[in-house]
Amino acid sequence: MPSPSSSLSAVVAALRAAGCVFAEDEAELILATARTAAEVTSMVNRRVAGLPLEQVLGWARFHGLRVLVEPGVFVPRRRTEFLIDQALAQAPRATVVVDLCCGSGALGAALAAALDGAEVHAADIDPVAVRCAGRNLAPYGGRAHAGDLYDALPAALRGRVGILTANVPYVPTADLPLLPAEARDHEPRVALDGGADGLDVLRRVAAGAAEWLAPGGCVLTETSERQAPAAVRAFTDAGLTTRLAVSEELSAHVVIGVRP
Numbered sequence: 001m002p003s004p005s006s007s008l009s010a011v012v013a014a015l016r017a018a019g020c021v022f023a024e025d026e027a028e029l030i031l032a033t034a035r036t037a038a039e040v041t042s043m044v045n046r047r048v049a050g051l052p053l054e055q056v057l058g059w060a061r062f063h064g065l066r067v068l069v070e071p072g073v074f075v076p077r078r079r080t081e082f083l084i085d086q087a088l089a090q091a092p093r094a095t096v097v098v099d100l101c102c103g104s105g106a107l108g109a110a111l112a113a114a115l116d117g118a119e120v121h122a123a124d125i126d127p128v129a130v131r132c133a134g135r136n137l138a139p140y141g142g143r144a145h146a147g148d149l150y151d152a153l154p155a156a157l158r159g160r161v162g163i164l165t166a167n168v169p170y171v172p173t174a175d176l177p178l179l180p181a182e183a184r185d186h187e188p189r190v191a192l193d194g195g196a197d198g199l200d201v202l203r204r205v206a207a208g209a210a211e212w213l214a215p216g217g218c219v220l221t222e223t224s225e226r227q228a229p230a231a232v233r234a235f236t237d238a239g240l241t242t243r244l245a246v247s248e249e250l251s252a253h254v255v256i257g258v259r260p
Contacts, residue, residue: 011044018048026053033057052182063110070132074191076106080167082252083220084110086245087163090218090256094162100149103191105133107165112140123152126188150208161212164219166205172198198227206238213259220256231255
């Protein structure tokens with residue numbers, strides 16, 4: 001394609017021709033982020049090629065923060081802000097926070113910003129995500145660890161965690177081809193694929209949570225409306241006091257389990 005000029009109208013036209021529904025808003029963000037005309041061209045070309053806007057910009061807005069998002073890292077969704085609000089309402093004085101399946105580390109960073117002075121750890125099986133999360137947690141003194149769920153965490157955290165978030169992959173494997181191309185083609189499959197019914201990773205998080213939570217500590221994870229009853233059962237079967245929180249506005253369903 002020809003290189004777009006760095007004028008707003010030219011960028012809007014290029015994005016609109018590529019099918020971007022919010023072309024004007026996206027164009028303004030690109031022009032505000034790019035430092036040179038060459039960067040504008042590069043960013044527009046990547047967006048037109050289908051990369052998520054946040055990966056093109058290098059950042060995403062999440063719970064009032066500008067979170068760094070590297071190429072190939074799961075983009076934090078606005079609906080997940082509801083999970084953060086639920087965590088802070090459940091444990092407003094938590095001093096130790098763990099963000100499993102952390103992706104960019106957006107959840108850990110949001111909780112670190114709200115819980116001044118909390119000890120924050122994040123973990124992911126994807127080394128690219130761990131690097132990105134480490135950058136987002138660095139301003140808060142947080143640490144990111146590579147590994148499979150709880151195996152990644154320092155043993156000293158056992159029994160001390162006040163808030164444990166796990167934005168697990170919960171798309172059933174058979175439904176992956178139905179995802180928008182931005183997610184299907186440009187986000188890691190490991191961050192999306194939840195197994196046959198979408199709950200494989202959620203069940204593993206539930207099964208291990210009580211060992212890591214402090215008494216009264218909470219674990220929170222996002223799921224779909226269809227999966228919510230089975231997700232609640234998984235938390236309850238793990239010995240947690242469980243409830244489901246729903247935001248109709250954000251289409252968000254958050255399972256909350258509390259260690260008695």
